[in-house]
Amino acid sequence: MTWLLKLYPPRWRRRYGAELADLVAGQPFSIGLALDLIGGAIDAWRHPQLVPSTSSPGETPMIPRIMQLACGGYGPEITRTDKVRNLAISVGGTVVLSLLWLALVWLAKRHEFSGQTYLLSAAPMMYVIPYLIGLRYTSLKGRSALSQAMVIGGTSAVVLAILMAAGWISTKI
Amino acid sequence: MARHDEDIDDFGRFAEPALLILVSLAGGPKHGYAITDDIAAFAGVRFGPGSLYGAIARLESRGFIAPLAAADRRNPYRLTALGGNALRARLANMATIARVGQRRLAQV
Secondary structure (H helix, E strand, O other), rough: HHHHHHOOOHHHHHHHHHHHHHHHHHHOHHHHHHHHHHHHHHHHOOHHHHHOOOOOOOOOOHHHHHHHHHHHHHHOOOOHHHHHHHHHHHHHHHHHHHHHHHHHHHHHHHHOOHHHHHHHHHOOHHHHHHHHHHHOOOOOOOOOHHHHHHHHHHHHHHHHHHHHHHHHHHHHH | OOOHHHHHHHHHHHHHHHHHHHHHOOOOEEEEHHHHHHHHHHHOOOOOOOHHHHHHHHHHHHOEEEEEOOOOOOOOOOOHHHHHHHHHHHHHHHHHHHHHHHHHHHHH
């Protein structure tokens, strides 16, 4: 009957396989026992989170530990001041750019500017740009000025291009 | 009343074996084979290995039981403080239900 244990997930077998085999080996074959093991195997596949990714009790998984060291040792060291700066730039920048954008929309309407659709399409950039600039103090901290400029400028350009394309499409439909 | 994460209600069909495993381990650490025999002795039911280890996996993942160092292939388990609290809460609840049921039956 122990061959039915092959139906269980490998991780589950590593953790409980020997104990289960020990228990199964002492029992004679029966339909009830086979169904119980099949039901247990289905349950084990349906709930893989029940068994931690360790091969035996008390063993510490190596990969999560390495990931922990990598994150602790190689990620940017973000201070409280950095977080405050990031928030200030994201929120403050969005407020300033939104006011600027509103002024532009007002001027465009006043002078009946033909590209008002594109101006309206660009509205999300009033948040995207400050958000990206704020990353200089978090995700992009410690990167060279060139890298930061490429990420901020490149991402802004791509997002703006998508928004302009959407604006153009909106004039055709 | 026990907190939700200290209860075994959401164990589904494994709730009954889980409860009996906790009762068994309240009497001291045991491995799977001994748990099965103990439950058969005090509750009169013998769970299949699939059901037993489905319940053990759930109890262990919730921190209700913990494995001890294995002397051989048989891995003993012990009741944790969290598991003890869950068992106490469940037994108190069952005792209340039994008391109410018996009182009402006496009036029939």
